[in-house]
Amino acid sequence: MPDMLVSDPLGGEIDKGVIKEGDVIWYLQRGNAEKIEWIKLKWTAHVGGEDELDGEMKEYEVELKLK
Incomplete structure (x- = not known):
């Protein structure tokens, strides 16, 4: 889960064509950050x-x- 205290607020809706900018910070608990080639994000949200x-x-x- 991202550390929202040090991440930028990206509030509002994210619809097709919407561009959001900012930093969302995760602290890696194991592994080597330089070797990560892709990530999968999954989240649940209200429709509407x-x-x-x-x-x-x-x-x-x-x-x-x-990369």
């Missing part, structure tokens, strides 16, 4: 706007190539 907290939950997944 930020104020629709009673809405359906959806799982999202993305793979990011790092």
